[in-house]
Amino acid sequence: MLAIACVSTGCGEPEGETATKTSEVVTPAPSxxxxxxxxxxxxxxxxxxxxxxxxxxxxxEVPDVAGVDFDGWQVCTWQSNAEWYSLGVLSGTPTLQAVRARDDFVGITDYSIGTRAGVQFLDAGDDKGLNCSIAVEIPQGTVMFYLTTRYSIGKQGDPCTEVRQHADALGPYLP
Structure with missing residues (x-):
């Protein structure tokens, strides 16, 4: 776009010299x-x-993950009013079958939100049970609800109970 502006306005032209102006219209190529x-x-x-x-x-509300955009995912996170956890909602293309197949997820159990098939699961490395997630199918892939205990405050309830409450309440807004 800068090149187009320079061609049409003559930027970079030395003083005292005249440039030949053309009526040619430069159209940028599609990305x-x-x-x-x-x-x-x-x-x-x-x-x-x-x-x-x-x-x-x-x-x-914080878009992305810590300000980083991950290709193939749309992410948004909010802190709870209870302050001991945050909830991330992730939209991506992996299928529910692909979520089930991941070896970094354990304790996978069926969990539906309305008529949507889904699963509840834990992170394999989360020995203290600080986090819990639910993934449900949508037309483009899956939506994951990911509850994370804030380490600075500590767990003050059951993360799986909390994530189910949020997923059930937000389920009607999914595509």
Whole structure:
């Protein structure tokens, strides 16, 4: 775009010299790069009223993961009003079967949200039971609800009970 602006305005032209202006219109070529995330449902578009109704603070919304965009995923995170945990909602293309097949997830049990097939699972390395997740099918792949205990405060309840409450309440807003 900068090159187009320079061609049309004559930037970079030495003083005292005149450039020959042309009426040629330069049209940029279409981008050949594809943004794999553009087609994914963005959990940051969940209504603030729905987020608030589940016990999360909409003012704490953080897109991505710690400010990092992961290819193939749309992510949004909120802190709970109880303050001891955060909930991340991730939208990605992996199938529910692919989630079941991961060896870094353990304790996988069936869990449905409304009519959507899903699973509840734990992180394999989480010996203290600080985190719990639910994944459900959507047309583009899966949505994961990932509850993480805030280490600075510590676990003050059952992460799986909390993540089920949030997933059930936000389920009607999924695509």
């Amino acid at each position: 050949t790069s594809v943004n794999p995330d553009a087609e994914l449902w963005d959990p940051c578009h969940l209504p603030d009223s729905a987020i608030s109704a589940t016990g999360l603070d909409p003012k704490t």
